[in-house]
Amino acid sequence: MVPDWIAPIWVKLMSQPERLPHALLVTGPMGIGKRVFAQELARRLLCERATGTAYACDQCASCTWFASGNHPDFRFIAPESELQAEADASDSKNEGGDKASSQIRIDQVRPLADFISTSSHRHGWRVVVLQPAEGMNLHAANSILKLLEEPTNNTLFIMVSDEPNKLLPTILSRCRKLALNKPSYESARAWLQHQAGKSADACLLDASLALCSGAPYLAAELAQGQAAAVYAEFVKHLAQGSAAQDPISVAEKWSTWCTGRKNERATLERVVLVDWLQKWLSDVLSHQFGGAVRFFPTQTAAIGKLAGQARTESLLALMDDLVRFRAVAHHPLNLRLFFDDLLLRYQRAVAAPAPAR
């Protein structure tokens, strides 16, 4: 099933399956359910029982194949790093190994030519889900382009993208764009509560949703398990301001969140931590000007304390620095140095000015 806020689009699309294009580009903000939509659509098209706007039946032979990850008429293409992370999550004995590529490479895409040129095994659709589409390197993108230029019947490419502006214009022009929107706060919050269960901490859910800018799937990830523990520690570090913690040891801690230890996947990407820090600072600044604490509502006391002591100019200067940090957050810079620098700047910015002599 797709979440409520995507259901109307589902109904519209599946009311006229004969009008499905050869390639669909599913876009929209991160964490709102694009990937779930792509999977559900693939499953539904391959299902041998479902008709009309119904979802896949979960029971037919095709649905069973799909659930086992071995459907002969389905291909899932993602960067090796993502596939690896999923495999590691389901196999705790994995010892890690070489660093997996964060790009979709041509050797992953090349076999698709054979896949779409042979007749389907189950006499229905052939579906390829490719995500994130902007993860394709240039060779892979050119190879996909060739396939899109010579469409075959009953084949659907579902490309999922957070950043369609990074795709080749020639690919964009070959796809029908399907833009999914962020849900209203109310539906996102209700969905999140349902996922987390009745006993979930309401404050943590509120904070997660605010911090993830209303993106429910990101918020759900944040509100549970390892990510929730990281969030709590992150907030603790920032709330201490310039006091207590030595920034070097905090930087070391943050680095481990972004690399993952042996047998563990990384909990966060560094850009997420920069984003959180930007939001934290925006709350401190907002508090200084008498505004609301929007992103970290459970931390109003700590934020108020920092707002009372830090100089506005220092906070604004750090905001500028963070824009630059964010711009290089995807570069393979040394993580420790990256966070050392970031945290030293943070401590300086939130410190109370030295008293005049």
Ligand SMILES: [Zn+2]
């Ligand atoms: Zn089925």
